[in-house]
Each structure stands twice: as structure tokens, then as C-alpha cells.
Amino acid sequence: MTQKVRISLDAMGGDHGPSVVIPGAALTLQRRPDAEFIIHGKAEDCLPLLEQHPVLKAVTTFQHADIAIRMDDKPSQALRQGRYKSSMWRALESVKKGEADVAVSAGNTGALMAMSKFCLRTMAQVDRPAIAAIWPTIRGETIVLDVGATIGADARHLVDLAIMGSAMAEIVFGIDKPTVGLLNVGVEEIKGVEEVKSAGRILKEASFPHLSYAGFVEGDDIGKGAVDVVVTEGFAGNIALKTAEGTAKQMATYLRSAMSRTLMAKIGYIFAKGAFAALREKMDPRRANGGVFLGLDGIVIKSHGGADATGFAAAVELGYDMVKHDLLSKIRDSLEVHFPSAAPETAVAAPETPSS
Known part of the structure; x- marks a missing residue:
């Protein structure tokens, strides 16, 4: 794969929001110069920080989002209030529309999983997605x-x-x-x-x-x-x-x-x-920060909510690697070999998720 890797970021997610997400993206760009970004968040919070990173700003498309999902929101509540207008949903929607190759958020885990299932759906052969962590x-x-x-x-x-x-x-x-x-x-x-x-x-x-x-x-x-x-x-x-x-x-x-x-x-x-x-x-x-949502029809990375810029950059770079090495095709090919006729209906209800 030689084209740019397009990364969609939920700037309002996590304990620190844009103050970590934007510097983290800048760190990623230093190490992954073929990355491009779509950053979703509140303009008044994000744009001043983007001005401090001109190199990042040059390869970034910013999209304003009115709503930030809170870390204590229930998944069902987040879906009702944040669907279509939240930075988390719009980060995922960029992947669904083909504008980005991967979405990264440090936000509420349950809300992110519920929105990911609703927005991106699961692969044809997969009944339920999973979160994979590097240990x-x-x-x-x-x-x-x-x-x-x-x-x-x-x-x-x-x-x-x-x-x-x-x-x-x-x-x-x-x-x-x-x-x-x-x-x-x-x-x-x-x-x-x-x-x-x-x-x-x-x-x-x-x-x-x-x-x-x-x-x-x-x-x-x-x-x-x-x-x-x-x-x-x-x-x-x-x-x-x-x-x-x-x-x-x-x-x-x-x-x-x-x-x-x-x-x-x-x-x-x-x-x-x-x-x-x-x-x-x-x-x-921070070195192993980032959980990969596997089984979705799109790549989503969950950063730890309390991560600093270095930790968030590690999560973004994990997503970059999943795109570069074509994770989705590898999973689809492997599943097709073993379950060629399996095509369960895609669930859209919010998953039962342990608190994070």
C-alpha cells in the first residue's frame, strides 16, 4: 500500500480531549509522514491548538462537531444524544463514507463500541465484535x-x-x-x-x-x-x-x-x-496503548481515556499499522476459509459492555 493513510480522530474523547489528541497526532505525523488526518471536535477548543502545530494543520481537515460524548454516558444515551452530531459518531462516519481508513477515539468505551456497531456494522461472517489489547x-x-x-x-x-x-x-x-x-x-x-x-x-x-x-x-x-x-x-x-x-x-x-x-x-x-x-x-x-475493535466492517482503535500525548500517538500508530497491513482483508480471508457459508444477521443494538 503506497497511498496516504487517512486517520479520523475524535478530538473530544478521553479525560483530556484536544489537549492530548492534537499533540498526539502531531507526534504521529513526525514518525508516520504519510499520514493525513480528519479531526472532529468543537472548533473553539481544537482550532487554537491546531495553529500551534502548522505541519499537522497542513495535512488535516477539521470538521466541527457540536456534541462531545461524556466518559460516564451510557451507550444507549450516547446513541440517542450523540448520533450524527457528536465528534465520536462523525469520526466513525468518516470511515463508513470512505473519507478515512481508521477512526481513533479515547472516549467512553461502551459508547464507542455501540456507535461502531451501529455505524459500521459487523463483517458478514462475524456475529459480535471484540476488543483486542496488546499485553x-x-x-x-x-x-x-x-x-x-x-x-x-x-x-x-x-x-x-x-x-x-x-x-x-x-x-x-x-x-x-x-x-x-x-x-x-x-x-x-x-x-x-x-x-x-x-x-x-x-x-x-x-x-x-x-x-x-x-x-x-x-x-x-x-x-x-x-x-x-x-x-x-x-x-x-x-x-x-x-x-x-x-x-x-x-x-x-x-x-x-x-x-x-x-x-x-x-x-x-x-x-x-x-x-x-x-x-x-x-x-x-503508553507503549502498548490502544485496543483494536475486531470484527467490524472498518478499523476502530480505542485509546485509554487517561493517555497523554505519547500514549495517544501510540494508539494512532497502531491504527496506522492495521491499515498499512490490510487487517480487514486478512480477517475476511481467514473467516471465509473456515466459515464460507456463515452470514449471521448484523446486530445493531448497543452491546453489553463492562465499564471502563
């Missing part, structure tokens, strides 16, 4: 999905997740046949709920040329990086994600407290400063 591990990084798009999953949906996650892993990790594991309460085949066991049998018995099924994995295998892709339903995935985030913050607090407790600890910190810097960089959530 730092001992081995490197792992893709985990679903981390909160919908609650509950039957065997077919879990297989869909495996196929979509492996397509994303091909792009992110640059590997031809990613390893996939199903998250379960144990690695033995007799353990777990029937939906997970049924999905395991399908993945084990079928011929999947684009993935390598590694069996069941447990919660501690995620951090180990036991497989390239971990598949679970959205309720368990969201709890796992929030638990990992909380544990990382807890450990950081413990370390800071321990390093400042005594004079010897402070001296030890000075000698180990390089190691702590490397650890901090490894665990920096």
Missing part, C-alpha cells in the same frame, strides 16, 4: 481478546476471536502462524465450561492455516507470554485486564516506598537506576 509479557507481547466488548461467548464466537486475533498478531508481531490459546481454569481438556471446551475441540480438529492452536492456557500464562494470542470472552478478559493494570500500579507503589525507606535503599537505587529505568520502559502503558 506486555516476559517473552515480549501477547494479544488478548476480548477485553470488554461483549459478555459471554459460545464456541463459534471464541473461534471467531481466535481467527481475528491471529490476523492481528500477524501484523503486530510479523509472524506467519501465531500460536493461540484459550483462557481456561486449567490446561486439562476436561476442565472449563462447555463453550470453551467445544471451541478447543474445533480449533484442535480443524485445519487452520493462519494459526497454531496451543490448547488451554491459565491466567498466569498471559504474563509469561506462553502464546501469541489469548482468547477469552469479554467479562473474564476485562477483569483480567483491570487486575493486571491494578497489580502493576500496586507493585510500582511498593517499589517507590521500599526505595525511599532507608539511606541504604536510596544508595542501592542509585546503583540500580539503569535497571529500574529499563523496567519502567518495559511496563510503560
Whole structure:
């Protein structure tokens, strides 16, 4: 792909809005000079910031939006009040109309998923979309999905997740046949709920040329990086994600407290400063910021609501990579191989989404 990558941004989303989104876009442009932007937001908030970034302004089309979706809005409320007039909806609509290749928002997760399903619809072979997150591990990084798009999953949906996650892993990790594991309460085949066991049998018995099924994995295998892709339903995935985030913050607090407790600890910190810097960089959530909405008929990236400009830029660049490497075609081709006759009706109701 040699043409420009057109990126649609919801400037009003997240905890910080345009003050993070516009500098984040400017950072992206420095590293991805073939990007172009459509920025949606309130003119009085966005245009003064755009003036501070003339290089970005030169490759940006700005579109005014009257409404900003609040972080605490319910998905149904956001659809009623923000459809057609909100910065979030218009960012998605730019993708639907073909004006942009990807939409990025740091806004309300439930509202973004509901609007994405309503505006872009799901792929023909996909019943429900998923949110895929990049998870730092001992081995490197792992893709985990679903981390909160919908609650509950039957065997077919879990297989869909495996196929979509492996397509994303091909792009992110640059590997031809990613390893996939199903998250379960144990690695033995007799353990777990029937939906997970049924999905395991399908993945084990079928011929999947684009993935390598590694069996069941447990919660501690995620951090180990036991497989390239971990598949679970959205309720368990969201709890796992929030638990990992909380544990990382807890450990950081413990370390800071321990390093400042005594004079010897402070001296030890000075000698180990390089190691702590490397650890901090490894665990920096900004490096892996950005959840990919998989299964939609369009590419949507969800940035963490509290991300700074560096973190938001990481989410935008993730979307850029998904476009450059043609994620949608990879998913469609893989699904067509395994489910050529599947064409479930596209749901348009707001999904049941864990709070984020």
C-alpha cells in the first residue's frame, strides 16, 4: 500500500480531549509522514491548538462537531444524544463514507463500541465484535481478546476471536502462524465450561492455516507470554485486564516506598537506576496503548481515556499499522476459509459492555 493513510480522530474523547489528541497526532505525523488526518471536535477548543502545530494543520481537515460524548454516558444515551452530531459518531462516519481508513477515539468505551456497531456494522461472517489489547509479557507481547466488548461467548464466537486475533498478531508481531490459546481454569481438556471446551475441540480438529492452536492456557500464562494470542470472552478478559493494570500500579507503589525507606535503599537505587529505568520502559502503558475493535466492517482503535500525548500517538500508530497491513482483508480471508457459508444477521443494538 503506497497511498496516504487517512486517520479520523475524535478530538473530544478521553479525560483530556484536544489537549492530548492534537499533540498526539502531531507526534504521529513526525514518525508516520504519510499520514493525513480528519479531526472532529468543537472548533473553539481544537482550532487554537491546531495553529500551534502548522505541519499537522497542513495535512488535516477539521470538521466541527457540536456534541462531545461524556466518559460516564451510557451507550444507549450516547446513541440517542450523540448520533450524527457528536465528534465520536462523525469520526466513525468518516470511515463508513470512505473519507478515512481508521477512526481513533479515547472516549467512553461502551459508547464507542455501540456507535461502531451501529455505524459500521459487523463483517458478514462475524456475529459480535471484540476488543483486542496488546499485553506486555516476559517473552515480549501477547494479544488478548476480548477485553470488554461483549459478555459471554459460545464456541463459534471464541473461534471467531481466535481467527481475528491471529490476523492481528500477524501484523503486530510479523509472524506467519501465531500460536493461540484459550483462557481456561486449567490446561486439562476436561476442565472449563462447555463453550470453551467445544471451541478447543474445533480449533484442535480443524485445519487452520493462519494459526497454531496451543490448547488451554491459565491466567498466569498471559504474563509469561506462553502464546501469541489469548482468547477469552469479554467479562473474564476485562477483569483480567483491570487486575493486571491494578497489580502493576500496586507493585510500582511498593517499589517507590521500599526505595525511599532507608539511606541504604536510596544508595542501592542509585546503583540500580539503569535497571529500574529499563523496567519502567518495559511496563510503560503508553507503549502498548490502544485496543483494536475486531470484527467490524472498518478499523476502530480505542485509546485509554487517561493517555497523554505519547500514549495517544501510540494508539494512532497502531491504527496506522492495521491499515498499512490490510487487517480487514486478512480477517475476511481467514473467516471465509473456515466459515464460507456463515452470514449471521448484523446486530445493531448497543452491546453489553463492562465499564471502563
